[in-house]
Amino acid sequence: GQQLNQSPQSMFIQEGEDVSMNCTSSSIFNTWLWYKQDPGEGPVLLIALYKAGELTSNGRLTAQFGITRKDSFLNISASIPSDVGIYFCAGLRSNFGNEKLTFGTGTRLTIIP
């Protein structure tokens, strides 16, 4: 089955730095979602995007729905220790009524002390 290409796979940054990650696909998606997963927990929804070109913020997080509808981007500004975790993108596309969520393989964010 298809999975979205998410990059980078991992990031090692210092506290206070900005973070950028992206998700790409060869197929068009109608909805893009960004999740964060803490160790031992389920993914938690951060941002949902519904329209090509849409730019949405949630605190220090900003996500964009790519204009081609084949990609999405997530930025985190001024990272803090609680940003550590795995970030997943997910895309939703209509498939004759059987809409299914497709996930990226994740970006693991580590903050270096």
Place this chain on the structure above:
Amino acid sequence: NAGVTQTPKFQVLKTGQSMTLQCAQDMNHEYMSWYRQDPGMGLRLIHYSVGAGITDQGEVPNGYNVSRSTTEDFPLRLLSAAPSQTSVYFCASSRGTTFEQYFGPGTRLTVT
């Protein structure tokens, strides 16, 4: 609201044993789904349900059965566990198929 709840949190099975992973949601969501998460693989869809009495296969359904007799509950059954089913299992629900999904805390399953 408790959201999506899963039990147990951890389970160890021997090859060939059967068990049921429980999932419940109290948000009156129509859509529920089961995923497995393996290292480096992200989340892969096992089975899903668009409403009570309706289920369908996802990307990796082999070795798993589901049923949806009520809106609230969506159990996942392993009929004969295999080591390849060692994974972390997540249940999720959403208002409909086009809405964002909310995940439970997961069940970590080890099959020896």
